[in-house]
Amino acid sequence: MQDSSQTPENPHKATLAPSATLRELANRDRLTKWESLYAQQAVLFRDLAEENAVLTKRVEELERDLRVWRVGVEHTEHEKEELAAKVLRLETSLHSLQNDNPLIVCLMDGDGAIFSEDLLIRGREGGRQAAAILTHTIKGYLNHESSTNYTLHSYQIYTAIYYNGPGLRNILIQNKVCDMKDFTEFVEGFNQATPLFTLVDVGGGKEAADAKLKESLRLFIRLPQTQYVFFGGAHDNGYLHTLRSFQTEGLLHKIIILKGNSKMARDVETYIDEMSIAIAECPDLFLRLKLKPRPGLGPSAVESTSGGRTSPNKAQRHNIKKTTATPSSSIAGNDIGSDLGDLSPAVTPVVQSGKVFRPIDPTKCPVLYISSLNDIPNANSEKPPPCNNYYITTCKRASNCPYGHDYLLTPEQLESLRETVKKTVPCPDVNANKPCLAGNTCPFAHSCPGGPNCWHLKQGKCRFKGEYAHKVVQPEPVDVTKF
Numbered sequence: 001m002q003d004s005s006q007t008p009e010n011p012h013k014a015t016l017a018p019s020a021t022l023r024e025l026a027n028r029d030r031l032t033k034w035e036s037l038y039a040q041q042a043v044l045f046r047d048l049a050e051e052n053a054v055l056t057k058r059v060e061e062l063e064r065d066l067r068v069w070r071v072g073v074e075h076t077e078h079e080k081e082e083l084a085a086k087v088l089r090l091e092t093s094l095h096s097l098q099n100d101n102p103l104i105v106c107l108m109d110g111d112g113a114i115f116s117e118d119l120l121i122r123g124r125e126g127g128r129q130a131a132a133i134l135t136h137t138i139k140g141y142l143n144h145e146s147s148t149n150y151t152l153h154s155y156q157i158y159t160a161i162y163y164n165g166p167g168l169r170n171i172l173i174q175n176k177v178c179d180m181k182d183f184t185e186f187v188e189g190f191n192q193a194t195p196l197f198t199l200v201d202v203g204g205g206k207e208a209a210d211a212k213l214k215e216s217l218r219l220f221i222r223l224p225q226t227q228y229v230f231f232g233g234a235h236d237n238g239y240l241h242t243l244r245s246f247q248t249e250g251l252l253h254k255i256i257i258l259k260g261n262s263k264m265a266r267d268v269e270t271y272i273d274e275m276s277i278a279i280a281e282c283p284d285l286f287l288r289l290k291l292k293p294r295p296g297l298g299p300s301a302v303e304s305t306s307g308g309r310t311s312p313n314k315a316q317r318h319n320i321k322k323t324t325a326t327p328s329s330s331i332a333g334n335d336i337g338s339d340l341g342d343l344s345p346a347v348t349p350v351v352q353s354g355k356v357f358r359p360i361d362p363t364k365c366p367v368l369y370i371s372s373l374n375d376i377p378n379a380n381s382e383k384p385p386p387c388n389n390y391y392i393t394t395c396k397r398a399s400n401c402p403y404g405h406d407y408l409l410t411p412e413q414l415e416s417l418r419e420t421v422k423k424t425v426p427c428p429d430v431n432a433n434k435p436c437l438a439g440n441t442c443p444f445a446h447s448c449p450g451g452p453n454c455w456h457l458k459q460g461k462c463r464f465k466g467e468y469a470h471k472v473v474q475p476e477p478v479d480v481t482k483f
Helices: 013-100 123-144 165-174 180-193 208-221 237-249 266-275 334-340 388-392 411-424
Strands: 103-109 156-163 197-201 226-232 255-259 278-281 350-352 355-359
Touching: 103 123, 103 208, 123 156, 123 180, 123 226, 123 278, 156 208, 165 180, 180 197, 208 226, 208 237, 237 266, 388 411
Parallel strands: 103 156, 103 226, 156 197, 226 255, 255 278
Antiparallel strands: 350 355
């Protein structure tokens, strides 16, 4: 008997079960893969979305920066256009300054470059002739040597010559080149020759002319309209540093050395050769020899011809010994010489009314030494100069006066004394801030010749003490006819 429980109801069920299981497994495997791929896709999409968000934000930032830069570029372009227009205007103005009205400057040291004797002794005519020669020299250089074509009247020539007035006048007189009148008239003639030509008296300060010349050089050479600067100072090594500073600034090409007859200083000459600085010759305008002070022949010592300050010197006082009144019977032969000291053989003492008077040799002392406003002689140690009050007004000190009363002055010497006192010796009344009853006829000075820029006033040593002594505007003079 067969057990029915062991007989399967569906004979195919056992054979199909394994394949179904495989399919189910395969489907599950595929589903797992799809789920894995989906998950990866989701992660990828999420990463892409995040990256896109970051990039979008960055693009927005870049676009914002671009807009800012675009505005900056537009602003810069606008500024560039404005600057280009400004540069064009400046270039036009500079071209106008340089070419439409060029300036030629001539600056000279008058203490070293001294005008020739032939010109000085001719006074005003000589001054005008000197200005004409200087102009001809400058124009000749511009027409023949300069690379720029300067047509006539297309440029202006400005000339300034600085000199130490007291020192230069003394040395000219000591060396018998000219007298005071000739020199004064020469200066007037030169200054009146053309409006832009001037001889400038800088006073007696040491190196005063040098200082003014150096500053004028620095001022004019930097002006754009200045084409050339004719420089007359190669005789002094003191200007070498100034020339080198122009080389540093790139302005040395504007310098032209104006050479006269005097020898150039060694260091300056070497520098001129090294830098190939142009030279304009002017041989007929200046003295051929360098003048030197001659002690005993003039008002006072001159330290140098380049601005040295004058000062009194014992040896330069008239070498005349002050004497007491002597009867005429006792004055004869060598007795006169022993009483009066060392006199020139050409000077003979004069006896008037029983008193010995001492002439001053006009050939050796054409201009008297004056006890000037700031150089007061020591009466105890120096031979006295003539007394201003005695020879011009009245000396109240009589025999107690420290200055000489026993000189016999020529009319020229007396006039020289009056002129100098009128300029340099202060009026006692004005000095005391009192009205001067002499008015315009007063023989003394009512104002300091140094004016507001008086060097001695700044040192507190000026003898002009009046309220208006250093002011440009002076009080009205007293009308003496009312007294």
